[in-house]
Amino acid sequence: MHEPISEGGVALLRERASNGIRRALCHIERNFTDAIYLEDLAVLAGLSVCRFVTVFRRQVGLTPHRFICHRRIGYAKRLLRDGVPMALAASEAGFFDQSHFSRHFKNICGVTPGRYLREGDQAPKRRPEPAACLQSVA
Numbered sequence: 001m002h003e004p005i006s007e008g009g010v011a012l013l014r015e016r017a018s019n020g021i022r023r024a025l026c027h028i029e030r031n032f033t034d035a036i037y038l039e040d041l042a043v044l045a046g047l048s049v050c051r052f053v054t055v056f057r058r059q060v061g062l063t064p065h066r067f068i069c070h071r072r073i074g075y076a077k078r079l080l081r082d083g084v085p086m087a088l089a090a091s092e093a094g095f096f097d098q099s100h101f102s103r104h105f106k107n108i109c110g111v112t113p114g115r116y117l118r119e120g121d122q123a124p125k126r127r128p129e130p131a132a133c134l135q136s137v138a
Contacts, residue, residue: 017059020045024056024064032071033094038064068094073108076101077116086113 017025024041041064042052056064076093080086090101105113 018055020047020052021056021059024052025060028064028068028071032068033075033092035094036064036068069104070108073105076105076113077109080113080117086117089113 023044027041027044028036038049038053041056042049045052045055047055053063056067060067062070072093072095076089076095079089079092084092086101087098090098093101095101095104102113105111105116109116111119
């Protein structure tokens, strides 16, 4: 299972990233619940869009889209644990709708949001990807 990236995980990644990627990570961290455009991140990094995706993936371990999804899921998990209704947690975390949220949640966490709520963090774990060592638990 992947663990969504927390604030601490982002801070660790920023320490290791180049200046351009660091600027993009800071922008993502400040705005991850809003729409974030690849073109804007590439400008912040001073790279073309294609080059930005390649460099970001090499330095962070995930593509920008995947990184943003992980960050949103981490935030949504915190909201769910705090008792926020699932549809509201999905919206607050920046997902278009509850099905969009559920699809990404299951892909990242290995279980549906409903099962996560019923079972807590005791859900079955999938093998971590290589980038998981850079991520901290939400």
